[in-house]
Amino acid sequence: MKTGLALSLALASLWHRRRVLALVCLTLTLSVSLLLGIQYLRTEVRQSFTSTISGTDLIVGARSGQLNLLLYTVFHIGDATNNIRWSTFRKLQEDQRIDWLIPISLGDSYRGYRVVATDRNFPEHFRYGQEQPVSLAEGKWFSDVFHVVLGAGVARELGHQPGEEIILSHGGGRTSFSNHEDTPFRITGILEPTGTPVDQAVYISLEGMEAMHVGWESGVAIPGRTLTPEKAKGMTFTPDAITAVYVGLKSPVLTFQLQRALNQSAEEPLSAILPGVALSELWRLMGQFEKALLGITGFVVITSLVGLVAVLLTLQTQRAHEIAVLRATGASTGLVASLHVIECVALALVSCLLALAVGSALLTGIAPWLLDNYGLNLTLRPLNGTEWALLATVPAAAALVGLLPAFATWRKTRHQGLGEIGGQ
Amino acid sequence: MKRSGNRFLLLPLSLLAGAAISAENPGAHQHGHAELSFAVDGNRVEVMFVSPAYNVVGFEHEARTEDQTRALKEANDWFAGTPLIDTPDNTCTVVSSDVHHTGQHHHHGHEGEEHGDHGDGHSAFEVTQTLECSGMQDASRLTTPLTTRFERLEHLDVEWAGGMSQGATRLKHGEAGIELGR
Numbered sequence: 001m002k003t004g005l006a007l008s009l010a011l012a013s014l015w016h017r018r019r020v021l022a023l024v025c026l027t028l029t030l031s032v033s034l035l036l037g038i039q040y041l042r043t044e045v046r047q048s049f050t051s052t053i054s055g056t057d058l059i060v061g062a063r064s065g066q067l068n069l070l071l072y073t074v075f076h077i078g079d080a081t082n083n084i085r086w087s088t089f090r091k092l093q094e095d096q097r098i099d100w101l102i103p104i105s106l107g108d109s110y111r112g113y114r115v116v117a118t119d120r121n122f123p124e125h126f127r128y129g130q131e132q133p134v135s136l137a138e139g140k141w142f143s144d145v146f147h148v149v150l151g152a153g154v155a156r157e158l159g160h161q162p163g164e165e166i167i168l169s170h171g172g173g174r175t176s177f178s179n180h181e182d183t184p185f186r187i188t189g190i191l192e193p194t195g196t197p198v199d200q201a202v203y204i205s206l207e208g209m210e211a212m213h214v215g216w217e218s219g220v221a222i223p224g225r226t227l228t229p230e231k232a233k234g235m236t237f238t239p240d241a242i243t244a245v246y247v248g249l250k251s252p253v254l255t256f257q258l259q260r261a262l263n264q265s266a267e268e269p270l271s272a273i274l275p276g277v278a279l280s281e282l283w284r285l286m287g288q289f290e291k292a293l294l295g296i297t298g299f300v301v302i303t304s305l306v307g308l309v310a311v312l313l314t315l316q317t318q319r320a321h322e323i324a325v326l327r328a329t330g331a332s333t334g335l336v337a338s339l340h341v342i343e344c345v346a347l348a349l350v351s352c353l354l355a356l357a358v359g360s361a362l363l364t365g366i367a368p369w370l371l372d373n374y375g376l377n378l379t380l381r382p383l384n385g386t387e388w389a390l391l392a393t394v395p396a397a398a399a400l401v402g403l404l405p406a407f408a409t410w411r412k413t414r415h416q417g418l419g420e421i422g423g424q
Numbered sequence: 425m426k427r428s429g430n431r432f433l434l435l436p437l438s439l440l441a442g443a444a445i446s447a448e449n450p451g452a453h454q455h456g457h458a459e460l461s462f463a464v465d466g467n468r469v470e471v472m473f474v475s476p477a478y479n480v481v482g483f484e485h486e487a488r489t490e491d492q493t494r495a496l497k498e499a500n501d502w503f504a505g506t507p508l509i510d511t512p513d514n515t516c517t518v519v520s521s522d523v524h525h526t527g528q529h530h531h532h533g534h535e536g537e538e539h540g541d542h543g544d545g546h547s548a549f550e551v552t553q554t555l556e557c558s559g560m561q562d563a564s565r566l567t568t569p570l571t572t573r574f575e576r577l578e579h580l581d582v583e584w585a586g587g588m589s590q591g592a593t594r595l596k597h598g599e600a601g602i603e604l605g606r
Contacts, residue, residue, distance in 0.1 A: 057585065253463040253470045255585040276590020277583045284594065 006335055010342035013322070017315060024304075024311050025351055031304040032355035032394055033362070035297040039387055040359065041378070042290050046283060048376045052196045053275050055127035056102075057255050060084070060092070060262055061244035063269035070278040073104065073244045076114045076197050079172070080106060083241035088268050092245060097254045100125045102246040105209050105239060108180075109172045113154045114201040117209035117242075125248055128196045138162055139189030145207045145237065146229050148185035153199035153371065155190040162187050168202075168212065170221075182226045183212040195377030210237035247272075301394060305401050308347065312340060312405045327413055337410035344402030348395040356391075453546040455479065456578035460568060462509050464586030469516065469555040471508045473570065477525065477547045479577045484527075484547045499523075502573070503551045509602075510567050516557035524550040566602045571595050 014021060053074050061069045062082030071077040089103055102125055105117035123141055126134050139162035142149055148168075150160055160166070164187050170178040185204060193199055211232050215225030227235075249255060255274060262272035323336055363380055370376045383391070458475030477484045480499050487493040503523045507516035527547040557563075571580050580595045582602055591605055 057590075251465050252586050253465040253468060255463045255590075256461045256470070256472060256583075274583065274585055274590045274592075276585070277592040280590075280592035284592075 002335065006338050006342055009326070009331075009335075010339045010346060013319075013339060014343055014346060020311065020315070021347060024308050025347055025354070027307055028301075028304045028348065028351035028394075029354040029358060031297070031300040032351050032391070033358045035294075035301050035394075036355055036359050036383075036387060036391060037362070038294055038297050039390055040363070040383075042294070043384070044378045044381075045376060048195070048378065049282070050276075050279055051129040053126075053128060055125070055131055055248065056246045056275055057249040057252060058247040058259060058262070058272045059244055059275055060247055060270055060272045063271050066271065066273040066278040067282060069244065069271055069273050070275060070282070072106070073246075074197065074275065076106075076201060080243045083243055084245070084270060085241055085268055086239050088265075088270070089242055089245060091267075092247070095258075097249055097251075097258055098247055099250045100248040102126060103206060103242045104244050104246070105206055105242045107172070107243070108168055108170060108209070108212075110154070110166060110168050110202045111158065113151070114172075115168055115204060115209070116201045117204050117206045117239075119206055122203065126198075126246065128194055128198065132194070134194060134198055135192050136189045137192045139187070142188055142203070142205050142208070144186075144188075145205060145211045145232055146183060146185050147188045147205070147208070149189040149191060149203040150187055151199040151201045151203070152191050152193035154202055160187055160190070162189060166202075168204075170216065178220060180212040180216075180221075180226075182221070182228050183232075184229070185212075195371070195379075199371070206239050206242070207237040210239050211235070302397070305348075305397055308344060308398070309401045309404050312344065312402070313408065316405055316409060323409065323413060333410050333413045336413050337406040340406040340409060341399055341402035344398040345395050348398030352391055352394055453548065456576060457581070458570070458577055458579075459581045459583070460508065460570065461583040461585075464560060464584065467557050467560045468519075469509055469553075469557055469560065471551075471553040471555060473503075473508050473549070473551040473553075475549050475574075475577065477549055479574055480549050482576065499549070503549070503553075506569060506573075507555050507557075508551065508553055508568055508570060509555060509557075510569070511557050511559055511563045512565055512567065513559065515559050516555045519554040519556050521551070521553045524552075526550055564604050566604065567600045568595070568602060569600065571597055571599055 059069060059073055061073060062080065062084055064081045068078060068081070072080050083105075089101070092098060092101055100121055102118060102121045104122075106114060108115040120141065123134055123136075128134070136149070137152065139149070148166065154160070165184040166187060167179050167181055167184055170180060185208065191198065191203075211227055214227045214232075215222050247258075249258065259272040259274065262270050326336055327333075360380060363378060367378045367380075370378055453476050455476050455478045458473065458479055460471070460473045462469055462471040481492070481495045483492060487496050500523050504521045505518060507518055510516045525547060526549075568580070568582070571577060575597070578597050581592065582595060583592045584590065584602070584604065589604060593602060595602070
């Protein structure tokens with residue numbers, strides 16, 4: 001009975017001061033959204049990154065840092081420092097320890113999307129997430145020099161269908177002024193969405209990459225020397241160099257042995273990296289930054305709660321009449337004091353609910369943009385235990401800070417000397 | 425200046441030698457720091473541990489005193505018989521082990537240096553082990569005795585690979601647990 005009375009009184013009091021408290025509630029909502037958002041993004045970004053590649057034992061590229069090699073080969077972030085010789089790739093093909101190889105050659109683009117030249121081992125052996133293969137949503141894989149397969153994101157964004165012809169651009173960048181106009185590529189297939197950077201690239205054969213660069217040796221097309229699809233018929237193309245190779249081994253115990261052998265290669269300076277190890281290093285670097293960010297957002301929430309107390313203490317002076325009436329009608333000092341705690345907790349709960357709504361709406365809004373620009377696939381999922389715990393600390397902290405005005409009120413009402421009224 | 429001059433003279437030679445010159449850089453040698461890598465296939469584990477000799481025995485020259493000879497022998501025996509990676513139930517046994525000392529042939533005789541008599545010839549322990557560990561597939565956490573055994577070892581970089589996962593972590597002195605994050 002007493003609790004019910006306290007609740008109804010507190011809610012009525014909140015409603016009475018809704019204009020001022022709405023602003024406090026807004027501040028608290030934004031800070032809780034920030035806290036929850038950072039925690040959510042931490043786990044989701046990590047999940048998205050780690051599911052980008054699986055089943056590949058090593059990635060081999062020109063000598064560089066392991067993060068650089070990982071970022072430009074897998075995430076299409078940054079550029080290759082150097083290429084590796086085709087002869088090195090051929091030697092790897094003869095290595096008895098290696099089960100499969102996926103060569104990739106980068107450097108060109110199609111309206112801002114990376115062109116990845118590879119071979120048929122890509123659809124056969126490349127895996128992402130929980131060992132999921134890359135499959136076609138429609139059409140078929142390239143079987144000719146001038147065939148191209150589009151990632152799901154590229155096809156969706158540019159509205160392409162199989163059968164259409166596209167012109168690839170020389171070099172990177174969204175707007176390129178040098179295009180391979182003599183060698184249009186025909187779309188033969190579109191990939192299923194994977195939620196990885198695979199969606200944000202277009203795939204051609206290594207032969208196609210070579211063929212479209214005939215006559216481009218000086219960096220621009222020399223008229224009369226470039227090929228056309230007709231001229232290219234019957235010709236064979238072998239690349240001189242490729243950007244990197246994904247390596248699958250016959251036995252995982254050979255991973256470090258082959259890595260050492262490749263890193264000490266006498267023929268060419270190579271870097272062989274373990275994608276999983278490179279990702280772990282990336283997270284080790286990011287870990288400190290993540291914690292700092294979470295700490296800062298924690299302080300933002302504390303600041304908002306302190307603001308809430310400041311507002312409640314200010315309002316307290318205006319509530320002298322209200323409290324006097326409550327006391328005159330028989331409310332105990334405890335009841336009057338508990339109103340503050342209840343109001344604080346109620347405000348925090350409303351803020352948490354609003355923060356959940358704001359967070360979900362924001363995430364739904366920015367997810368496609370993150371996928372397009374950074375290849376990060378963030379999906380809306382129920383909160384996990386840690387996130388619920390983090391959210392629960394907000395009303396708990398609100399109850400604690402609510403004790404401050406509650407104590408002030410309790411002391412003041414006792415001094416009013418009305419004392420307790422029987423029957424309470 | 426003299427060094428760069430020598431290098432300049434060597435340049436045409438190295439060009440002539442072409443593929444015969446290794447593209448390998450000298451390995452990093454940092455006291456207090458070591459590397460452990462292991463690859464898992466079923467219950468079989470291939471382990472490699474590379475550490476400056478200083479971390480293991482406290483000196484990097486050839487053993488001169490009886491104490492140093494004993495320390496070296498103890499280290500060799502320990503590496504030969506102790507699995508460098510183990511499951512929480514200690515199910516790993518050493519199938520084969522090979523202890524290699526590298527770099528001691530470069531001695532230049534800089535007496536009085538902190539690390540003893542070596543110039544560019546730091547010496548290192550290279551230990552490879554093949555282990556048999558029952559229940560390896562189900563283990564989500566492994567342990568290593570290295571970080572508790574050698575007090576001069578401040579950081580141990582651990583890398584692992586196996587059918588299920590790849591990963592890396594860095595252990596401080598006294599931290600023995602490796603979370604595989606499966």
